[in-house]
Amino acid sequence: MMNRRAAIQAGVCGGLGLSLGDMFRLQSQGGDAFSMTQGKTLKDPKALSVIQLHLGGGVPQHESFDPKPESPVEYRGAFGVTKTNTGEIFSENFPATAAVADKLTVIRSMVGKIPDHATATYHLFTGYTPTAVIDFPQMGAIVSHELGKRGELPPYVAIPNNHSFAGGTGFLSSTHGPFELNADPAERNYKVKDFSIPERVSMQRFDRRKTAREIVEQKIRSLEADPTTLDTMDDFYQQAYTLLTSQESQAAFALDGETEETFELYGRDVVGLKGPDNRFHPKGLAEKMIVARRLVESGVRFVTVTYGSWDSHVDVQRDCLDQMPALDHAISGLITDLDRRGLLDTTIFWVTSEFGRTPKINNTSGRDHWARNYSMLVAGGGFSPGLIYGASDSIGGEPARDAVPLENLMHTIYHQLGIDANKELLAFGTRPIEIIKDGKLLKGLLS
Template identity: 45%
Template sequence: MACQGNPMIRPGVFGRRGFLVAGSAAGLGLSLPELLMHQAAAEKKQYDFIKAKAKSVIHIFLPGGIAQQESFDPKPYSPLEYRGEMGTVKTNTGEVICNSLPRLAKQADKYCVIRSMSHGEAAHERGTHNMFTGYKPSPALQYPSFGAVVSHEYGPRNNLPAYICIPNVPNEYAGTGYLPSKYSGFALGADPARDDFKVRDLNLAGGVDADRFVRRREMLEKINQRFNSATSADNVSAMNTFYERAYGLLDTPAAKEAFDLSKEDAKMRDRYGRNQAGSRMLMARRLVEAGSRLVTLTYGSWDMHTNLTTGIKSQMPAFDQGVSALLEDLSERGMLDETLVMVTSEFGRTPKINADAGRDHWPKVFSVMLAGGGVKGGIIHGASDATATEPDSDPVSPADLATTMYHLLGIVADKELMAPGARPIEIVDGGKLVNNILV
């Protein structure tokens, strides 16, 4: 079974480096205990070398595949059928992005755009898998999402779930994969933009006071002790973990309060926008501020095969306002340097406008945005070619992006976790650090 949390050392489980060490040590006549001791010391030295720059991640996922041309990678000098109807706006760093993002244009010094993201999966499900796990889909194994891995490595903080999804777990690839179910994301269960928003299960049931709650909890623990001894099923262990975390939330007023948007000043609510995008992003800020390690939120539907310009003009303003407010707010609170904000989608859109005035799926090149948490602001990494057809320089894969994100969190991306059948599987296989964007 994999070691949980930190330190990141698994006694008795060899990774690739371990077998290399074993081969060389055998020639020196070391015993197995001596070999394990040397390996543990070497691994600890290696893992201690990575110092986390980000304490938390806010992952903003735009489902459907947002068009790079109508967002962060416009092509103003290409023919109309390629560049589309939208124009451009100059950023405060002298670059240009689509004029659908006027607020973000004024804050380009706070974020980095990777314009050379690339993978080969043109189906929504497979592209989503790539962007939530860093792996290509496999029929043999379900890989864990970023949030599940972070929850596994670090666990809860301040009695808040390590991994939270707004408003719900967005897709099947945002789950735990081969990791135990207890590392699942905590879903709010409702949209924080709703006037009647309330997070499920954060308050005692009607007629149950604190004393009655304690008695119920003690009774449940006695029953569970006998039941747990009779089974080792993952779902039973997970349920026990969920109960304990729920108790922690119920017993911690500050943790419960993090989910209450009514505690925010009305001007701050207006600043983010009283809509889905703004409310979800403001909630994400509250949750990482209170201690959650990775918050995933979704906004919009960007699968615009028809009437692309209309769709962009409808959905982009709330996104532009919400992300801009989030970056400003984090910066003003002194949180941006330790909070990684990551805006992704499953892929981009075709270089050429189709017959229905839309763009179709295109995984060969697209854009993502990163800010804070050890990422340089005010830079563009990589480039697409003149028609946004493929990378022109410095392509970045989902594995590279995942490796870089984990590195910023202080997690060694090629550390091996244990999959079913006692198979050691690397958190990310073959990813490279995107060093150019790191502070």
């Protein structure tokens, strides 16, 4: 089987090829490995889309949304606090986010399972810890499978790529995997790779190839080929043709038409510390988040954006000073922009990290892995705005009240999308697997 990069290029399979369609067809192989069992379908979903901003490595809760200003310095760290517009406090690293706290929910009592990057990331994206027997599908793949497309665009998109520890489509067909940009929207010559007709192929030539393929397919039909298989292939090639020729689809991935005010709102020019070349550089998160907003605006159901490197075993203060200014502006910018456009009510914005950091700063001025208590942020999609849910103890190490296992939060997000997380899918055609095992709806998080 050809690799994805070769398969996606228009025309690579020869004069009759539209090989983005080949990619869709190849991705779907193995689709008979599962089927759905009975499960209720929820009505009236509160949300239509999810934007997941993943901060890989473990964001420190003390330096973000659960500061401990009254704790000893070896716990509270080097930063002060800023008051939110609801009267609560965040770390001083998040003044812009504090100004829109009335539009978001912070959960200060998240509980993970294992403080290991690979295992915890897989758990975050799938709701399960890895096993040697079953590979579980990502949340985005489940959303794609259960809800399908809204319009022309793929239902699940990863900016810029799928996280290497996040798993994939598991026992679902790989056709439900993320469409990966393989490109950075912040780059000067940003262009989604292989998502357009090559310059050497004119539109006329492209249409001739499509017509020739249709003639061949009609000939196959006349020879009484399997109509089900042929109809499926037609669908894959129609998807490819639409994506390669639709101006609306192309525009959703671009930054054309965005105003200077919007770029400023998202913090395009916000920098952290000087880089190795002794210069300040924008982080590129603003452009990623603007593309994510454009995608959900155009009908994409699940978008993941990855940003930063948060494994701060050494000098956590420096890592925060470098990465958090851009993060602060991007969070507040997206929430504000979604709200202005009337999209916040129907879009869940979810800021994640696979775990938190240790309550006590180590002997290299860093914080180590900590899964027993950490923070997450959620906004929109029917989640209660202006809410601080749960609390950690005085040093930020254990939940003091309303502990939230990750499975419960994922169950609740599925519920807001109209998906019954208790529903079972049949892995390998015989084994029923719940979308989320033992998850519970957190009504206290919902408005």
